[in-house]
Amino acid sequence: MKPLIGITAYNYQDNASFVTKSTYINAILLSGGTPILIPYTTDLMECRNIVEKLDGLLLPGGIDISPRLYKEEPLKEAGMSIHNIDLYEIRLILEAKKQEKPILAICRGIQILNVALGGTLYQDIDAQKAATICHNQSISIRDEMTHSVSLISDSVLYRLYQQDKIYVNSYHHQAVKDLAKTLLPTAYSLDHILEACESEDGRIIGVQWHPETLINTDKNSKKLFQYFVELCQEKC
Known part of the structure; x- marks a missing residue:
């Protein structure tokens, strides 16, 4: 039996439909999992079910992600956020952690994961002078890898990739600031922006880049998704 892997879907662009990008769905399919879209709901009790x-x-x-969640006022450079969607994903994260279900968090995902577990964010890495390299490349070629990331040894990513440094694609202006105490840092960019983290048991992994758009061209991205799906398979 293939593992059932939930992917959150939103309706902030069009109230008539719930959406998530097909690249996430295809990455799970190619890695042997069955993707299930989870529509946003305000019924947080339903998240456990x-x-x-x-x-x-x-x-x-x-x-x-709403700065309210880590007790800050929004900077003028902050983008659109929807507090109720944040609460919905946080509840899913806490339930998945409680039920010991594996989690893979990508881009916004690593940010909401960190906030859910007690960490904080840079609302805008340029405005807060955290970045010195480009972290928000053109979206016209999503599978173009633009900046390097250094992997920390004795991490899941290092064991999977067997490399000290990799190149990644990058589309973000927010980033992890103070990492949640229950997460371990596993990768940094040259300007010391946190690019990946994981739980101590390796069953929760967050990356700031977009491996789902690289899965057809990059063997490391394939390894990451295969690892995640294999973890999920254990829960079947």
């Missing part, structure tokens, strides 16, 4: 039926949770990219 949803997670119980899943073998893993994938948190995709998306809009900004």
Whole structure:
């Protein structure tokens, strides 16, 4: 039986439909999992029932995260955020962690994961002078790898990739600032922006780049998704 992997879907662009990018769906399919879209709901109690039926949770990219969640006022450079969507994903994360379901968090995903577990964010890495390299490349070629990331040894990513340094694609202006105490840093960019993290047992992984758009061209991205789906398979 293939593992059922939930992917969150939103309706902030069109109230008539729930959407997530096909690249996340295809990455799970290509790695041997069955993707299930989880529509946004304000019924947070329903999140427990949803997670119980899943073998893993994938948190995709998306809009900004409300600074209210880490007790800050929004900077003028902050983008659109929807507080209720943040609360919905946080509840899914906490339920998945409680039920020991694997989590893969991508771009916005690593940010909401960090906030859910008690960390903070840079609202805008340029405005807050955290970045010195480009982290927000043109979206016209999403599979173009533009900047380097250094991997920390003795991490899941290092064991998977067997490299000290890799190149990644990058589309973000927010980033992890103070990492949640229950997460371990596993990769940094040259300007010391945190690019990846994981739980101590390696069952929760967050990356700031977009491996789902690289899965057809980059062997490391394939390894990451295969690792995640194999973890989910154990929960079947």
